[in-house]
Amino acid sequence: MSVALLIVAVTLAAPSPPEPPPPEELNDPGHFADLADEETRAKALFGEVAKVLLHPRCANCHPATPRPLQLDARRPHIPWVVRGKDGEGAPGLTCDTCHGETNYLQQPGAPHWHLAPAEMAWVGKTPGEVCRQLKDPARNGGRTLEAVHQHLAEDPLVAYGWRAPAHLQPAPGSQERLAALFRAWIEAGAHCPQ
Amino acid sequence: MTDITHVSRREALGLLGALGAFTLGVRLRPAAAAEGAAAGGEVALFVSIRPDGRTLLTSHRSEMGQHVWTAMAQIIADELEADWAQVEVVQAPGDAKYGDQNTDGSRSVRRNLDRLRRVGAAMRAMLRQAAATRWGVDVEACVAKNHAVAHPKSKRRLGYGELAEEAAKLTVPAEPALKARAEWRYIGKPVASVTVPTVVRGGGSYGADVRLPGMLYAVVARPPRLYAPLRGVDDGAAKAVPGVVRTVRLPTLEAPPRFAAVGGVAVVARDTWAALRGRDALKLDWGPGPNAEYDSARFLEAMQKTAAEPGTVRRSRGDAEGALKVAAKQVEAEYHVPHLAHASMEPPAAVARWSGDRVECWACVQAPQSARKAVAEACGVPLDRVTINVTWLGGGFGRKSKPDFVVEAARVARAAGAPVKVQWTREDDLHHDYFHTVSVQRLTGGLAADGRCVAWRHRTVFPPIGSTFTAGNTTPSWGELRMGCTDVPFAVPNLRVESGEAKAHVRIGWLRSVANIYHAFAVQSFAAELAAAANRDPKDYLLELIGPPRHVDPRGEGAEYDNYGDSLDEYPIDTGRLAAVVKQAASRARWGRALPPGHGLGIAAHRSFLSYVATVVEVAWDSATKRLSIPGVWSVMDAGTVVNPGSARSQLEGGTLFGLSNALYGAITARRGVVQQRNFPDFRLMRMDEAPRVVEVHVVESDAPPGGVGEPPTPPAAPALCNAIFAATGKRVRHLPVFRDGNPNRLEV
């Protein structure tokens, strides 16, 4: 390493939050149009959907335990917070104690910031497992697939996935593309990957 | 010798002075001449009774949660026979006339108990005399009690306030009669703290709470690495932030750090938020400086190499090398404690206001005289132009003994031409601390065939605190070694202590119990490792190492030893007292009881600051979730005479948990010279759910002279924890912290 390069590196090492990696790509439904077999196409489409669902911006608040994860590193949330009643945290330390309706400074925020119920846990699951879970009204909040689509397409808390504070990597693609992929998956028969 | 003397209203000016008051002070040996004190001693440590009976006393020590205000008031009130409700404490500013004002070393009570008792006793004697003279009766027939003097025979009674003016005219008795210990009313009692009722209403003023008319707010962008030069400043965008008034460039620190500021650029604004946003907008070009290559992981390897080689012998008994060679079994272990940050809940903050060439500062400092001197030197004004007002401290732990932040406030306020508060953020605090040093220790033990320890070799390697005061100092001092290393009290026939050299790359300072932290961790962990190697119970083996009751004197074995500044005659290294706390802690923890699966008990004991503490920790290990918890802690402290057993118990609880918190999570690391921890998520502290549900502490009742209370609880905590982890899991944690990846409650076993 040349001296000049070393100095640049040193200057960059000044204390500031680390930059997140750039957003991942998310293919649009057209990318899968070549797959003639509907079931194959549906499975591939859900694999793309799962890139979003299992991304830390989404999965961190669909934890497998009562405790959410945080950051791109999927670290257990510090301080220790729990799902609590209606996913809104424990009395004395509800989610809205620290998270407002919008991002503020480095603090993530969105309307009705809360945790998904335990039966909607995604952390540690494969795309196939999440898929079957999403189709199961007992584990998707009693929703039809149409209602799940609406949640993914319109819920402002879902929208947060692409509007995270700068130090966090946004979810892949966009909410619109996620909704389109999910729509295409439904139309292809809503088959789940293994 | 009469060191207690009358104080005129003028002398006590601004603090306690009132017309018709009766004020005594103590003529103290001034602090070191370097602090600029005149020889002979000025009167300080005032106690004043006003005509309305209100009794004020100065605390020359800083209140930082150890409840020193209350302790001082207890001592005075007891000998004075004062009404507790009438006693108020006033914080003294930094002035050499108060003698040693450094609130560290766990010595505020140790150094002042006798002195304050005599002031109270003298005042009581004079008040009795004043009453006796007024009534024309024998002074022996007059009784001082509850803020009044009574003459029971004639049923006459005069309050202290009514007697103040006459008492003030009497001669101060040379040797005032002190109360018998059995008659103490406040000393030795768990008197409630005088500060707590204010705290629970959000009152009181900490350093950050000081507000002056016209005050501006500043934050400082400091060098990312120690001594990194500032090559270029573009403050255009910073100045454009609404509310920002100006920037002030501070000179880059030159080695050694001492108490000067590290340099950088201050942003001065109308409120803290504008200052912070202005700082964010600064574009600064920092050069690499001499520490750009510092990487804590690589440095650890270098220290490990040093510890693997023989070092300088600092204490030797018998022939440890020879005994190790012939021992039936040899045990060796290497221990590492990383840099730690103080992380007091109140980050440093100071306010300064100039008037001509005089500057008045308000700051949360443990050592106001150091602050005064540092400000005077940095600003080029004589010492007597600098006033340091001491606020409450939102925790100190040694950080606030270093007044670099007061220097910043004085410099920025002068440049700004207005009163300025310099507020440190948590990120500033973690990046620019005077860190607890980093250490590697290698211990080697030789066991006889029957398991007895016959040889003990301890090598310790750490960048010394001396590096903060002398550029290039790499040699551990006797003062650091005697904190748990050269004063090891074990009854082993062959003993050898060595130290190795290590260079500092950050500012090093003292943190609650200082070198005792890492030395006790290594020594008490290794004691348990030897017990395991000998297949013995760790508590029994520890007692065997401590040996029979006796007084240990390291000086006969080549060590320089200053015993925390007190005499070994008055405060011997007493193995009987150490063994006693071990036995008591074990008994209170019911050592040897049947434990649930996955649970384990660990014990450790340590003498520091002339007090003895033993701690038992119980851990619970859930192998399925890999979750480690600490259900219980039992701690026993023998600190000799204790003025307030209530606050001593508080310190024992808090100091133990402070040690556990550091052991679980504490680590400051650096890459390319830059500290990697930014805020509390990266420098974790114990939280409510991690604190043991059972914390049982006991403070031994003792007539021995008072020892320290604030620091001695901390050293045994970490080794007791790791000994418990070993008992529960078989995993020996030799490198702290226990959780290194910041992932809480997960231990790889």
Add this chain to the structure above:
Amino acid sequence: MATTLYVNGAHHQVDADPETPLLWVLRDHLGLTGTKYGCGVAQCGACTVHVDGSPRRSCVTPLRRVEGAAVTTIEGAEGRIAEALRAAWIDLQVPQCGFCQAGQLMSAVALLKAVPKPDDADIDRGMNGNLCRCATYTRIRAAIHQAARAVK
């Protein structure tokens, strides 16, 4: 640009950037220094206040968000629960340095309002966001239990 704030039962006109954290408005503009700065990133809880009766970390609450809301700080915390907690804090001599205790008390008030008789697990969860470097946790726990008993 002036914002109207309602703090501890009184209206205040504050001339500050609406993006300013409530913490600095309280401390620097209103002189309510009982609310403390400890981290600025919602990690320590020293800045806890109540907004319309619910706990909020004032360091991550912008001024604009509390316009028209009722803000309560430690100085203005009143009622049976707050006083029972204060009494227990004094009785059990909870504070050491005291710096975090305003935040601890504000969280404890919120906890007892929601759970009048909390068990240890409730206290673990509700008080987990408040750090204490003096580590007074054991006494905080005991004082919350004591206050809960006193409130009836």
